Amino acid sequence: MDVIALSWWQLALAALLVVALAGCVGAARLGMSKSLLIAAARTVIQLALVGLVLEALFASARLHWVALMALGMLLIAGREVMARQKRRLLGGWAFGIGTLAMFLSSFTVAVLTLTVIIGPEPWYRPQYAIPLLGMMLGNTMTGVALALDRLTDTAWRQRGVIENRLMLGERWQEAIGDIRREAMRSGLMPIINAMAAAGVVSLPGMMTGQILAGSPPALAVKYQILIMFTITLGTGFGTLVAVAAGSRRLFDGRERLRLDRLAPP
Amino acid sequence: MSRGLPLTLEQLSVGVLLTLDLTITPGQIVCLSGASGSGKSRLLRAVADLEPHDGDVRLGEQAQSRMAGHLWRRRVMLVPAESHWWADSVGEHFIVEPVMDDLAALGFEHEVLGWQVSRLSSGEKQRLALLRALCRGPSALLLDEPTANLDETSVHRVETWLMARIRQEGWPVLWVAHDPGQIARVADRHLRIEARRLVDRAANEAASPWT
Numbered sequence: 001m002d003v004i005a006l007s008w009w010q011l012a013l014a015a016l017l018v019v020a021l022a023g024c025v026g027a028a029r030l031g032m033s034k035s036l037l038i039a040a041a042r043t044v045i046q047l048a049l050v051g052l053v054l055e056a057l058f059a060s061a062r063l064h065w066v067a068l069m070a071l072g073m074l075l076i077a078g079r080e081v082m083a084r085q086k087r088r089l090l091g092g093w094a095f096g097i098g099t100l101a102m103f104l105s106s107f108t109v110a111v112l113t114l115t116v117i118i119g120p121e122p123w124y125r126p127q128y129a130i131p132l133l134g135m136m137l138g139n140t141m142t143g144v145a146l147a148l149d150r151l152t153d154t155a156w157r158q159r160g161v162i163e164n165r166l167m168l169g170e171r172w173q174e175a176i177g178d179i180r181r182e183a184m185r186s187g188l189m190p191i192i193n194a195m196a197a198a199g200v201v202s203l204p205g206m207m208t209g210q211i212l213a214g215s216p217p218a219l220a221v222k223y224q225i226l227i228m229f230t231i232t233l234g235t236g237f238g239t240l241v242a243v244a245a246g247s248r249r250l251f252d253g254r255e256r257l258r259l260d261r262l263a264p265p
Numbered sequence: 266m267s268r269g270l271p272l273t274l275e276q277l278s279v280g281v282l283l284t285l286d287l288t289i290t291p292g293q294i295v296c297l298s299g300a301s302g303s304g305k306s307r308l309l310r311a312v313a314d315l316e317p318h319d320g321d322v323r324l325g326e327q328a329q330s331r332m333a334g335h336l337w338r339r340r341v342m343l344v345p346a347e348s349h350w351w352a353d354s355v356g357e358h359f360i361v362e363p364v365m366d367d368l369a370a371l372g373f374e375h376e377v378l379g380w381q382v383s384r385l386s387s388g389e390k391q392r393l394a395l396l397r398a399l400c401r402g403p404s405a406l407l408l409d410e411p412t413a414n415l416d417e418t419s420v421h422r423v424e425t426w427l428m429a430r431i432r433q434e435g436w437p438v439l440w441v442a443h444d445p446g447q448i449a450r451v452a453d454r455h456l457r458i459e460a461r462r463l464v465d466r467a468a469n470e471a472a473s474p475w476t
């Protein structure tokens with residue numbers, strides 16, 4: 001079975017409905033019609049552009065172009081992690097820690113999955129590498145951003161507790177231990193929920209796409225399970241690295257809590 | 266008394282305070298007073314190495330800068346004016362169970378260890394915070410208004426208990442206090458922060474024409 005081709009005028013029909021929704025929202029004075037329309041326009045433009053880039057990338061299929069694309073995705077994800085934090089670490093550390101955590105986890109797991117598990121020829125074949133990395137980065141980004149935000153914000157609000165524990169002679173790891181655990185939990189919760197709800201509450205997007213594209217459901221399910229696991233690995237290790245590095249940065253060499261290293265919200 | 270170590274501040278400066286030199290001998294209580302905002306609490310925090318500062322502090326021969334932060338703070342114990350509690354029950358905050366005598370001296374029964382922290386009054390929290398710190402086996406004490414939230418009976422009870430423990434263990438003590446009555450009762454030496462320096466209060470008064 002082939003996918004039924006979709007033409008631009010068919011999309012325009014759907015777009016018209018979004019405009020109608022914006023009209024209703026505006027009429028009800030909910031004050032969101034503008035941001036709704038801007039977001040819709042961004043979707044069209046960004047996806048159209050990435051479509052062009054992917055077509056060019058698939059046509060060339062050279063390792064250095066794939067690597068460049070991956071690097072671009074990583075840096076944008078790092079910026080996004082930084083932007084989502086209320087009290088971010090100053091001096092480039094918020095960007096640095098987030099990006100490093102995502103690089104270590106997403107890239108390692110993606111390369112491992114490509115070379116050992118899926119095994120396309122060559123291993124960096126962009127039809128596999130880019131969507132895989134994209135899905136991993138997107139989810140790891142959410143986990144890392146949530147965890148770092150929770151870590152810095154809770155450390156700020158509970159500085160009295162942390163310092164009191166330091167005064168009692170505890171190591172910095174003990175003094176911030178509870179907060180680290182909480183930050184880990186909030187980073188991992190979305191993917192745990194997604195795995196628990198997969199197939200029961202929601203049909204995951206990639207599987208839906210493959211089925212629409214004509215893959216047998218059994219194969220689509222296997223791919224979806226693999227993706228879920230790699231996302232979990234990426235998010236889990238990424239969150240671990242980010243929380244470990246981020247909490248270390250909250251203390252100096254004398255194990256003092258240094259909230260002056262956080263930006264005001 | 267012989268087992269205690271002296272606490273020495275060498276050229277210490279933090280915030281608005283200019284270079285301070287001070288030696289507190291084992292078992293000596295040095296009371297520190299001064300207007301609010303004069304830097305008393307920050308000075309204590311610097312001695313406990315919770316705040317970046319210039320100069321050094323020594324406990325006996327051990328320099329603060331040559332010891333890991335948590336090991337220093339385990340020995341030079343700061344008890345803040347407002348205590349913080351992180352676990353649900355009181356007992357979880359004690360790594361060594363307090364002895365009955367100490368609990369009784371502060372007016373508690375053994376059951377207090379099973380109490381919920383949320384039930385504690387501010388006075389109970391303050392007394393338990395002192396006990397919690399002393400149970401960790403320090404070698405020097407930094408007390409920031411240790412009786413601020415207590416009623417008069419408790420103030421005397423806590424003072425008596427603290428002084429007995431301090432003499433017995435030979436701890437050098439830096440004690441921030443406001444109440445002149447308390448300073449007269451507990452201090453071996455009284456220093457006041459004036460114009461960013463420590464001024465010996467007893468010496469000052471001796472120089473005044475009224476004494």
